[in-house]
Amino acid sequence: MKFLTTNFVRCPIKACDSSPDSFPLKFQDTTLIQEEQDFNPQFIAAMLERLDWPAVVSVASDLGNNSLPSLKPENISWEDQENSQLLKDLHTLLLETKIVEGKMVCRNCHHIFYIKESIANFLLPPHLAS
Amino acid sequence: MSRPEQIAPPEVFYNDSESFKYTNNSRVMKIQAQMTDRSLELLNLNNTSDLFLIDVGCGSGLSGEILTERGFQWVGLDISPSMLANGLDKEVEGDLFLSDIGNGIPFRAGTFDAGISISAIQWLCNADSSNADPKKRLLRFFNTLYSSLKRGGKFVAQFYPANDNQIEQITSSAKTAGFQGGIIVDDPESKKNKKHYLVLTAGVSERQINLKGVTIEQKNENSKLKSKSKRQVETRKEYINRKKELMTKRGKKVANDSKFTARKRRPKF
Ligand SMILES: C[S@@+](CC[C@H](N)C(=O)[O-])C[C@H]1O[C@@H](n2cnc3c(N)ncnc32)[C@H](O)[C@@H]1O
Numbered sequence: 001m002k003f004l005t006t007n008f009v010r011c012p013i014k015a016c017d018s019s020p021d022s023f024p025l026k027f028q029d030t031t032l033i034q035e036e037q038d039f040n041p042q043f044i045a046a047m048l049e050r051l052d053w054p055a056v057v058s059v060a061s062d063l064g065n066n067s068l069p070s071l072k073p074e075n076i077s078w079e080d081q082e083n084s085q086l087l088k089d090l091h092t093l094l095l096e097t098k099i100v101e102g103k104m105v106c107r108n109c110h111h112i113f114y115i116k117e118s119i120a121n122f123l124l125p126p127h128l129a130s
Numbered sequence: 131m132s133r134p135e136q137i138a139p140p141e142v143f144y145n146d147s148e149s150f151k152y153t154n155n156s157r158v159m160k161i162q163a164q165m166t167d168r169s170l171e172l173l174n175l176n177n178t179s180d181l182f183l184i185d186v187g188c189g190s191g192l193s194g195e196i197l198t199e200r201g202f203q204w205v206g207l208d209i210s211p212s213m214l215a216n217g218l219d220k221e222v223e224g225d226l227f228l229s230d231i232g233n234g235i236p237f238r239a240g241t242f243d244a245g246i247s248i249s250a251i252q253w254l255c256n257a258d259s260s261n262a263d264p265k266k267r268l269l270r271f272f273n274t275l276y277s278s279l280k281r282g283g284k285f286v287a288q289f290y291p292a293n294d295n296q297i298e299q300i301t302s303s304a305k306t307a308g309f310q311g312g313i314i315v316d317d318p319e320s321k322k323n324k325k326h327y328l329v330l331t332a333g334v335s336e337r338q339i340n341l342k343g344v345t346i347e348q349k350n351e352n353s354k355l356k357s358k359s360k361r362q363v364e365t366r367k368e369y370i371n372r373k374k375e376l377m378t379k380r381g382k383k384v385a386n387d388s389k390f391t392a393r394k395r396r397p398k399f
């Protein structure tokens with residue numbers, strides 16, 4: 001699972017739908033890899049607007065990176081040369097950082113979901129299915 | 131031939147051998163690619179590479195690979211571990227999730243710009259276990275899909291309805307969830323090539339669904355209407371030929387008819 005996706009995925013259990021604690025999930029015991037991807041500054045700038053920055057910071061910290069700025073970079077145009085290093089750094093974080101193994105825990109219901117071979121398993125046991 | 135949905139639940143039907151056969155069958159690959167192309171044509175997204183898409187029932191990524199070719203980032207959900215494993219083997223670019231869409235789309239509000247689903251959602255009409263309620267599962271799916279799309283986000287799903295009742299179940303659940311849209315039928319006269327596309331918008335979109343060359347199926351009155359009015363349903367090929375004739379009449383230069391006429395071409399990158 002790419003780091004980018006951690007900023008969108010939430011607990012699938014219906015009882016957690018309306019809980020603000022069902023996002024972001026807490027990441028534990030993770031194994032990460034860096035995988036080279038084509039750099040598309042336009043995509044990164046578009047996603048930056050959509051990112052929940054506090055969740056970026058908190059998941060990065062789950063993964064052992066405590067060096068992100070606490071405030072989201074604003075008004076980043078991908079066409080502006082000045083932003084190219086920032087967008088490259090974000091690209092490395094969002095698209096090239098991949099979680100291949102690990103656990104995701106819902107902060108509301110404490111259910112644990114597993115990531116294996118980079119696939120996140122969100123299947124629910126019958127009693128939690130909606 | 132019986133329908134896969136009637137044989138076993140999806141994660142059982144798409145076991146290791148079936149998933150491998152499916153993924154590596156060149157006829158299947160071609161048809162899934164065509165239907166993905168057609169879905170993208172209907173979605174009518176603006177031509178930028180900054181969109182984030184979801185592929186519902188992504189299987190081994192035959193549909194997702196087309197999204198990658200078009201420069202989209204995507205996330206794929208599927209209930210069959212074997213299908214996903216085949217996707218891993220092919221190193222598809224999208225992020226894969228093992229998940230049952232009948233339990234919902236586990237993404238926060240406004241995540242995706244758009245979505246597709248190719249040959250998957252008819253599975254939701256089946257009750258695979260005694261406690262599974264297709265109506266509830268369909269509604270859970272469409273409700274959570276709706277919220278995972280940004281406002282104005284579009285979703286196109288090609289599916290294989292077993293009967294009219296399933297079409298009705300699917301469209302009415304989508305509407306209950308708040309979607310606008312309906313069903314488009316390609317090649318309605320051909321038993322073999324007839325294809326159903328559920329075409330939905332979550333709120334008002336800046337760019338409308340592309341309805342060029344499409345006749346919307348009108349349920350129930352359909353057969354009556356057809357015999358009464360002379361309005362014939364046009365296939366894509368007929369549409370292109372008609373346009374060509376028009377262009378030729380207008381004195382424009384038109385590509386010669388060839389065996390490539392009215393076939394979709396893969397964009398090159
Ligand atoms: C015919 S395959 C299509 C796969 C891919 N979209 C393609 O074009 O090749 C249908 C897929 O739907 C998946 N599916 C069926 N029911 C599902 C469910 N409830 N949740 C998630 N996936 C499901 C199956 O596992 C299967 O991989």
Ligand SMILES: [Zn+2]
Nearest residue numbers: 011016106109
């Ligand atoms: Zn939860």
